[in-house]
Amino acid sequence: MNTPSKQDERIAKMTFASVYPHYVNKVEKKGRTEADLRKVLQWLTGFTKAKLDKHIKQQSTFEALFDDAKLHPNASLITGVICGYRVEEIGNPLTQKVRYMDKLVDELARGKKMESILRS
Known part of the structure; x- marks a missing residue:
């Protein structure tokens, strides 16, 4: 099994464009x-739609994507377990942001109301 630092490095170097189609498939x-x-x-x-498209087209890594992002102020309200880890307890800031994204996609796929997903 990967040590957390190797896992964090793997996540940082993964391209958003490689994961995005899986997100689409999962929710559809x-x-x-x-x-x-x-x-x-x-x-x-x-991001705007155009900026999100730009990151997909440019094959941005998750590291580059989140370096460019302005995380929503309520993102810290995203809690729960994803991939066996409590997102609120993940120590690496980038890995936590990626897991926030994974958690939101899961909630969307599970049919949660949009207001709840967007922490309104």
């Missing part, structure tokens, strides 16, 4: 739309 299989997914991702990152 559960009856949500890509537009719903984009709304959630834009809420978390502060």
Whole structure:
């Protein structure tokens, strides 16, 4: 098993564009739309549609994506378990941000109301 630092490094170097189609597939299989997914991702990152598209087209790593992002002030309200870890207890800031994104995608796929997902 990877040590946490190797896991953090692997996540940092992973491209957002390689994961995005999996997010789309996951939410669409559960009856949500890509537009719903984009709304959630834009809420978390502060990106416009064009900026999100730019990161996908440029094959940005998660590290570059979140370096450019302005995380929503309510992102710290995202709690719970994702990939076996409590997101609020993850020590590496970048890994925590990526897991915030994973958690939001999971909540969307599970059919939670958008107001709840966006911590309104």
